[in-house]
Amino acid sequence: MIGQEIIGRFAALLGPKGVITDPEDIAPWLTDWRGRFHGAAAAILQPSSTQEVAAIVSLAAELRVPLVPQGGNTSMVGGATPPQDGSALILSLRRMNRIRSLSPDDNLAICEAGVILSILHDAAEEVGRRFPLSLGAKGSATIGGLISTNAGGTQVLRHGTMRALVEGLEAVLPDGSILNGLEALKKDNRGYDLKQLLVGAEGTLGIITAAALRLVPAIAARAVAWVGVASPADALALLRLTEARLGDSVEGFEIIADDGLGHVLSHIPGTRCPIETRTPWHVLIEVDHADLSPPSPEERLETALADALTQGIAIDAAIAVNEAQAATFWRLRESLSEAERAQGPALQFDISVPVARMPAFMIDTAAAAERTFPGTTASSFGHLGDGNVHFHVRAPKGSTDGPAWIAADGKAINAFVHDAVAAAGGSISAEHGIGQMKRAELGRLASPARLHALRAIKAAFDPLGLMNPDKLIPRPEEG
Known part of the structure; x- marks a missing residue:
């Protein structure tokens, strides 16, 4: 666990509102959205500005303290849950919740990372525009988290994922430097597109503090x-x-x-x-x-x-x-999803395959799963236009102990479904990210070239390994 002396150093930077140490106040933020992952943290750091984030990251590098960035804590894969050993501090962006500007002429909104998605929807509507990304957790999911996981939703067919909607980014890199990239330039050929490296990086390469987001005309x-x-x-x-x-x-x-x-x-x-x-x-x-x-x-x-x-x-x-x-x-x-939960224990998969292969995948993989795991039932729904399949394998009828069934058969079912996805040329994560839950499977199934590139980029940006440890990047023994 991290001692009081270290926490005191951060408190000196942020003041009394910037650090939470009460265990009861911290507890709700130690468990992931689905309740599958549980961590520990001695404190939650709550900066109110990009400069404070930069100061936190610089001090963390000096003290070798890992940081776990967190927004609305709506990750479906344990991507915002701290380690169980209490070795990291949570860095919450929820106080950074201003919409800095909103221009209908430019079709652009500049939002801080802690802005809740539904708040942005309402603000855009007031000026005759809309932000064309929506999902079930819109009342709690934050812009920073949505960018960090490259979130999707029901409008991807026309407007693309979060990656397509981010025109510019402001972020704090692991050395404490601030990347000022909110210009939203249509043409910019200054080498690597750093904002696209940060989109979908799940906080492993730096801390997103604000974004310039594309708006579209309101629906008439x-x-x-x-x-x-x-x-x-x-x-x-x-x-x-x-x-x-x-x-x-x-x-x-x-x-x-x-x-x-x-x-x-x-x-x-x-x-x-x-x-x-x-x-x-x-x-x-x-x-x-x-x-x-x-x-x-x-x-x-x-x-x-x-x-x-x-x-x-x-x-x-x-x-x-x-x-x-x-x-x-x-x-x-x-x-x-609510009805599926009420139906009984199930393993749920957020996967994607090429659109042309999605019809056969939905039929054939469900039938194969039921043959391979007798008593289970399998079915799916999804966004057909972008190949995103929400594939569910339900426990045998009469099963009441979901955790016991998952403990007994979950690993084999996971491998079976992910192998089918790989055979179809798909992805084991369509819109929820990798986090902790899918890290080992990414290591098992990804090509050596992809794994090498992921690790090389992580090492180049974060040589001390302090940014959201043990998320996204498979461990050496995992692939």
């Missing part, structure tokens, strides 16, 4: 539809048809297995299937327009779906008649 009109299809292959055909008819106005395209919908209908009060026909698979489509010029998104989507029904790609379809109904359609999609 939208159409949301629920479509029943026979297979993921038909869903992909429907995606290509709607893209051909509607272009890049297709913002969301989600595919859901019928058993997943059934879990929602069983466990979430007030939900119902939007179409009369229960089909093996379902698709949720959103089309957004930034203006009100005709034809409306409803008219264009209706024409495309009529073609899909005529061609036999779709079985049944319903277009939301108002915003309230559109929200009920999306509620079904957003309730899938």
